[in-house]
Amino acid sequence: MPVTSKIEIKNASITKDSLSRLLKKICKERILIAPVRNDDLDDVNFLPVTNPAQICCDYDNTTTSPKEFFFPQYECMFTFSGTSHESIEAGDDSEEIVLFGLRACDVKAIELLDKFYERNFEDNYYLSKRQKSVIISVACPDLNDQCFCTATETGPLLQDGFDIQLLSSVNAYAVQIGSEKGLQLFEQYQYLFGPPLELDINKLLAQAKKQKAKFNLQKVYENLKQQNVDEDLWEDIGARCQSCGLCLFLCPTCSCYSVKDQKTPPGENRRSRQWDACYFSSITRMAGGNNPIRTNAEMIKRKYQHKLVQQIDEFGTSGCVGCGRCNLACVGNVNWLDNIIKIERAT
Amino acid sequence: MFNSKIFIPRAAIIENVQKLTYDTKLYRLKFKYNCKCDRSSESDYKPGQFVQVSVLGAGEAPISICSSPAQNGCFELCVRNVGLVTGALAALKKGDELGIRGPYGNSFPIEELRGQNLIFIAGGIGLAPLRSAIKYVIDNRGDYGKVTILYGARTKEDIVFASELDQWPRQENFGVFTTIDEPQDGWTGNVGVVTTLIDKIKNQSKVKAFVCGPPIMIHFTIKELLDAAWAQQDIITTLERHMKCGVGKCGHCYIGGKYVCTDGPVFTYAQINEMEVEV
Numbered sequence: 108m109p110v111t112s113k114i115e116i117k118n119a120s121i122t123k124d125s126l127s128r129l130l131k132k133i134c135k136e137r138i139l140i141a142p143v144r145n146d147d148l149d150d151v152n153f154l155p156v157t158n159p160a161q162i163c164c165d166y167d168n169t170t171t172s173p174k175e176f177f178f179p180q181y182e183c184m185f186t187f188s189g190t191s192h193e194s195i196e197a198g199d200d201s202e203e204i205v206l207f208g209l210r211a212c213d214v215k216a217i218e219l220l221d222k223f224y225e226r227n228f229e230d231n232y233y234l235s236k237r238q239k240s241v242i243i244s245v246a247c248p249d250l251n252d253q254c255f256c257t258a259t260e261t262g263p264l265l266q267d268g269f270d271i272q273l274l275s276s277v278n279a280y281a282v283q284i285g286s287e288k289g290l291q292l293f294e295q296y297q298y299l300f301g302p303p304l305e306l307d308i309n310k311l312l313a314q315a316k317k318q319k320a321k322f323n324l325q326k327v328y329e330n331l332k333q334q335n336v337d338e339d340l341w342e343d344i345g346a347r348c349q350s351c352g353l354c355l356f357l358c359p360t361c362s363c364y365s366v367k368d369q370k371t372p373p374g375e376n377r378r379s380r381q382w383d384a385c386y387f388s389s390i391t392r393m394a395g396g397n398n399p400i401r402t403n404a405e406m407i408k409r410k411y412q413h414k415l416v417q418q419i420d421e422f423g424t425s426g427c428v429g430c431g432r433c434n435l436a437c438v439g440n441v442n443w444l445d446n447i448i449k450i451e452r453a454t
Numbered sequence: 455m456f457n458s459k460i461f462i463p464r465a466a467i468i469e470n471v472q473k474l475t476y477d478t479k480l481y482r483l484k485f486k487y488n489c490k491c492d493r494s495s496e497s498d499y500k501p502g503q504f505v506q507v508s509v510l511g512a513g514e515a516p517i518s519i520c521s522s523p524a525q526n527g528c529f530e531l532c533v534r535n536v537g538l539v540t541g542a543l544a545a546l547k548k549g550d551e552l553g554i555r556g557p558y559g560n561s562f563p564i565e566e567l568r569g570q571n572l573i574f575i576a577g578g579i580g581l582a583p584l585r586s587a588i589k590y591v592i593d594n595r596g597d598y599g600k601v602t603i604l605y606g607a608r609t610k611e612d613i614v615f616a617s618e619l620d621q622w623p624r625q626e627n628f629g630v631f632t633t634i635d636e637p638q639d640g641w642t643g644n645v646g647v648v649t650t651l652i653d654k655i656k657n658q659s660k661v662k663a664f665v666c667g668p669p670i671m672i673h674f675t676i677k678e679l680l681d682a683a684w685a686q687q688d689i690i691t692t693l694e695r696h697m698k699c700g701v702g703k704c705g706h707c708y709i710g711g712k713y714v715c716t717d718g719p720v721f722t723y724a725q726i727n728e729m730e731v732e733v
Contacts, residue, residue: 184461380698399695
């Protein structure tokens with residue numbers, strides 16, 4: 108079963124008051140995940156909310172990515188006792204959730220993860236959570252300094268691939284419904300929605316495209332694919348990188364994981380998966396000690412190649428969605444965006 | 455697939471354990487029960503494929519199947535005790551249970567090579583995956599031409615499948631050459647690393663060569679084959695990686711645009727070069 112089926116886009120509108128009522132209704136029926144500001148830390152993150160008043164609407168993007176709701180940092184795959192595999196059942200902790208307030212880049216990231224988890228072998232741990240979720244995304248009013256979705260063609264508003272997309276206007280939002288799941292939610296609460304706004308979405312899309320892209324993705328792809336990049340760049344990044352993995356944990360498309368068996372008292376043992384990172388040497392090191400990734404430079408190059416060549420080849424979209432989270436997180440002063448621009452300028 | 459749910463191993467019973475060397479054992483496995491659902495039989499795999507072996511409490515490890523699919527009702531794994539999971543496996547006895555997921559990965563292009571001569575070059579436990587293909591060729595002997603096997607081990611105590619290496623030359627048109635790295639008391643055979651045996655096949659550079667073994671052995675064997683006029687696409691090897699899932703999700707085996715677990719583990723040297731993987 109596909110996690111989402113696209114429909115011909117349907118337009119509507121919702122006033123800011125009605126949106127508040129809608130979210131209040133959703134909270135009562137399902138789990139609502141939305142951006143919440145932490146005043147002490149002055150940041151915004153996706154959290155479960157029980158009251159729409161908790162929701163922050165004035166934010167660029169969240170510190171962590173929403174991937175954790177479908178691909179949790181820690182996930183029990185099954186429990187066992189003893190040594191027999193005979194009665195093991197796959198765990199399923201998926202719940203009906205609505206995610207509100209995702210930015211276009213994160214919606215595109217989830218779209219990429221959907222394709223990744225569906226291809227070859229279907230990963231039901233991820234897909235069952237996705238099937239039970241509906242995403243209400245809110246297009247960014249402007250590009251902020253940190254991000255570059257116009258270069259990766261993943262925002263700031265979407266042409267398709269969303270369940271429900273909101274576009275802010277005076278006192279109201281233009282609403283676009285783009286999937287079966289979005290339509291079901293819309294129909295359930297149709298009385299809260301109004302007629303389409305006099306908003307020329309095609310014009311907005313054209314305007315968004317005009318925002319200067321910080322690099323030319325095609326050129327970056329070609330330079331990487333054709334090996335035009337000086338090895339010194341990988342050496343330099345490799346020397347700066349502290350292998351903390353933070354950029355990869357915050358990345359909305361990174362999905363590497365490790366598997367561990369844990370004997371947790373009293374008697375309930377688990378096989379679980381946890382986020383892993385391609386910047387950890389343990390990810391490729393084998394029993395016996397041989398590690399096919401020998402240097403930091405190889406490790407770094409592998410990531411750039413994966414996101415900016417392999418994922419474009421396989422999925423037709425960039426593995427980087429331009430959210431800029433990695434740049435804000437790096438302790439070694441590695442700037443992914445600056446490095447992409449260096450790759451672009453290699454020829 | 456042996457298992458019907460992606461990450462749930464299927465219970466298998468160890469029908470027999472045979473000690474091959476001081477640290478390597480051969481396990482013959484049979485599934486614990488055979489229900490009439492979509493799960494396949496023990497021989498539903500191809501030479502070159504691997505399984506994820508599960509020992510509850512220790513974890514999972516990718517292990518090549520070393521038997522021939524022509525053998526019904528069971529399959530075999532050759533496992534060296536080198537890590538956490540293989541250590542736990544080493545402690546298991548006949549009648550004990552373990553879990554199996556798979557079979558995963560592509561396979562040796564053995565079907566499309568019917569009618570041709572074949573060369574197998576193995577180092578140490580690298581003979582295990584090749585044994586699946588060799589046994590398959592023996593099971594379909596009339597379909598293949600001359601077979602040459604070059605096998606190298608560090609010492610005579612490290613030789614796996616010693617009795618089979620002795621028996622295979624009795625097959626018609628089968629050449630088997632074994633060597634150990636250093637001279638040893640009681641060893642009258644070849645001495646030197648496996649590349650010293652490449653002279654035995656120098657006139658066969660149009661024959662596909664399957665190479666399996668530790669990284670250093672693969673590195674020098676491929677170099678010698680290239681020097682002896684083999685084309686890159688006629689050298690077939692396998693990449694060993696730290697696979698956690700086997701199904702292209704965990705990312706551990708990703709290299710050069712490929713997932714070794716689903717795109718490999720069998721690659722030609724031409725493909726490996728394109729992936730920029732150093733072997």
